Amino acid sequence: MAEYLTAPPLQELAPGIRHGFFTRRGGVSQGIYASLNTGLGSRDDPQAVRENRRRARAVLEADYLATPHQRHTDICAVIADIADWPFDVPPVADAISTNVPGLMVAVNTADCGPILFADPKARVVAAAHAGWRGAIGGVLEATIEAMEALGARRRHIIAAIGPCISRAAYEVGPEFLRRFMDEDAQNDRFFGDSPRDGHAMFDLPGYIAHRLARAGLDRVHDLARCTHGEEGLFFSYRRSCQRAEADYGRQLSGIVLLP
Numbered sequence: 345m346a347e348y349l350t351a352p353p354l355q356e357l358a359p360g361i362r363h364g365f366f367t368r369r370g371g372v373s374q375g376i377y378a379s380l381n382t383g384l385g386s387r388d389d390p391q392a393v394r395e396n397r398r399r400a401r402a403v404l405e406a407d408y409l410a411t412p413h414q415r416h417t418d419i420c421a422v423i424a425d426i427a428d429w430p431f432d433v434p435p436v437a438d439a440i441s442t443n444v445p446g447l448m449v450a451v452n453t454a455d456c457g458p459i460l461f462a463d464p465k466a467r468v469v470a471a472a473h474a475g476w477r478g479a480i481g482g483v484l485e486a487t488i489e490a491m492e493a494l495g496a497r498r499r500h501i502i503a504a505i506g507p508c509i510s511r512a513a514y515e516v517g518p519e520f521l522r523r524f525m526d527e528d529a530q531n532d533r534f535f536g537d538s539p540r541d542g543h544a545m546f547d548l549p550g551y552i553a554h555r556l557a558r559a560g561l562d563r564v565h566d567l568a569r570c571t572h573g574e575e576g577l578f579f580s581y582r583r584s585c586q587r588a589e590a591d592y593g594r595q596l597s598g599i600v601l602l603p
Contacts, residue, residue: 383594450598
């Protein structure tokens, strides 16, 4: 069975709303992709990836699974009618919002932050992928606005930040730090000392939580799980690069409205 983690504030909404931050366990992929790799953009066996995605969808009891073509954008796609979504060739976006029952909206990550959203009153859900580019670029705010277009109220929205790279593992260079300081001088609180001169350690989940709170969300939960540090549970792009591996797997994070 595909294994996944849950966030308590979203878990309280079950069974009407189900969600999962999937780990790398419970799939059929082999080698560096073992075992629940759900990334269609990886060089894994496509049939294995499709089976892994089917397992993830089934365990949340969803009828359909929609993921965007992720490119670190600030775009949130909206699905108000399942007939309008091109499952085979999804559009470029880094978040999806929907009010369609039975449709699991999800994103793939391997160090970037997966964020799941729900307004249980309006019955609108969303999933967003936020690395540093998406977070500073506005994908989180775009997701909230897309949910509001479907009838959600931001004061009712609950958000949960899933497994992503932690500050302890996320070393960045001076140009990265400068960009965040140019955006807001108070962003220095998201950076800590690095062993290397001119570098810093970046708190991605802390920055995501800050952006969500600044956007007006009162309930933001962070699972506080590090993809880089917990190799047995999660894929990690940075860990893969450090080992000079040819590719890396991706884990899925999704949410679905049930009847």
